[in-house]
Amino acid sequence: MRKALILGMLATAVSHAAVLYNNTTGDQQFSAVYSTGFTHIGDRVQLGAESTLDSLDTQFYNVGTDATFDATVTFYEAGSPLGNAIGSSFTVTGISITGATSQTVSFTNLGSLLVPADLVVIFTVQNVSAGGDIGVNFFDPPSVGTSSNTFFITNDGTGFAESWTLLDIDNLYLLVNGDVANTGIPEPGTWGLVLGALGALAYRRSRHS
Amino acid sequence: MRKHVLCLLVVGLGAASIVSRAQVPASCIDNAVINCYNGCNDPLSFKDCIIGCAIGSNNDPRNCREKCPEPPVCESNCIKSSVAISNCSFVAGQLTATCGVAVLNRATGFWSRTVRATNTSQEPIGDIAFVVDSLAAGWSLLNGDGVTEDYAPAGMPYKNVPTLAAGQSSTFTLQFKRTGTLPFGYVTRVITASGKG
Incomplete structure (x- = not known):
């Protein structure tokens, strides 16, 4: 039992699974819709630090009738407006969405993708069934992380660019979970946990001997 | 790269309250009228077309309706050159x-x-x-x-x-x-x- 506690302390010291970015409160009731002329829609976001990603949620809206579609997310380095792609894309297939409703979609297969603190998240939709008309929803500024209210990122088929609604609402629904990347320099709290666990192990060993 | 910075503007400025004729480059007026002339290809309406383009050089479409002796060819070409001149005004900023x-x-x-x-x-x-x-x-x-x-x-x-x-x-x-x-x-x-x- 005591050993398990010590191992737990060590595990806590090296893992901090957490919400890295949260832009899910305060629905602005506005959506940017792909069929109006966009192949890609996304946002530039700032996490607290370089991180590894476990999962990402975003919210789509269907202006049309009941449909199914596939959604893909790709991460990019920040640039003008974006830099190189980070890793490969991640796709969720066969998403069912009712007409005139919003649907939150989770990308849970990110595999601890290492991303910089400043990055661009881009979504595309494919294989939209007949009647479907898909867009992404704008929400209030994030409660965790930061993002500019005055632009998001689009591609109209000619290239990526910063775009805006001029309504100062240009933040997409995003919930990002993962871990702050190991920088090689543990924080003071981490040192405390590690030293505490090692001390407990030493004490236990000395008592046995 | 920022997109949508400027909407594509095609400006028809008819009133002096927006842009006075003095602000429109003379070369722009010349080009607008010449381009209008170049569009006058129909022998049957050639004269009315030319007159319309010339009247349009005044950069006020109200003149088109009032001053064209033979509408509608004259009037349409008058508006054409007038709007073209106004576009120069916008481009000038x-x-x-x-x-x-x-x-x-x-x-x-x-x-x-x-x-x-x-x-x-x-x-x-x-x-x-x-x-x-x-x-x-x-x-x-x-x-x-x-x-x-x-x-x-x-x-x-x-x-x-x-x-x-x-x-x-x-x-x-x-x-x-x-x-x-x-x-x-x-x-x-x-x-x-x-x-x-």
Whole structure:
């Protein structure tokens, strides 16, 4: 039992699974819709630090009738407006969405993708069934992380660019979970946990001997 | 790279309150009239066409209706050269417009596009309208203030813009309805009251 506690302390010291970015409160009731002329829609976001990603949620809206579609997310380095792609894309297939409703979609297969603190998240939709008309929803500024209210990122088929609604609402629904990347320099709290666990192990060993 | 910084503006400026003729480069007027002349290819209407282009060099479409002896060929070409001259005025930097992306307002079911017009000149610009030309099929402007008559193309919906002092901006929202899933798009024009008809 005591050993398990010590191992737990060590595990806590090296893992901090957490919400890295949260832009899910305060629905602005506005959506940017792909069929109006966009192949890609996304946002530039700032996490607290370089991180590894476990999962990402975003919210789509269907202006049309009941449909199914596939959604893909790709991460990019920040640039003008974006830099190189980070890793490969991640796709969720066969998403069912009712007409005139919003649907939150989770990308849970990110595999601890290492991303910089400043990055661009881009979504595309494919294989939209007949009647479907898909867009992404704008929400209030994030409660965790930061993002500019005055632009998001689009591609109209000619290239990526910063775009805006001029309504100062240009933040997409995003919930990002993962871990702050190991920088090689543990924080003071981490040192405390590690030293505490090692001390407990030493004490236990000395008592046995 | 920023996109949508400027809407594509085609400006028909008819009133001296916006751009005086003195602000239009003479070379621009010459080019506009010559281009208009070059379009006069029909032998049957050649004379009326040439006269219309010449009258249009006055850069006021109201003259077209009043001064053309033989409409409609004269009048249409008069408007053509007049608008071309006005375009030069805009390019010279009198007014800019920044357009937002058209977004769906899920609360209303309508589409909104916010526009920010800025007077970049040293003079006030008054009584102007933002014209939505060649609106994509399936889309209609819901909150327009009228349709154009004098400036070709006629019958295009417009939204009035408040008078802008020198350097002043005004933000307004165009509200659209869409039928189907057609892409959004239109050509922007800014005109004065004289062009509304």
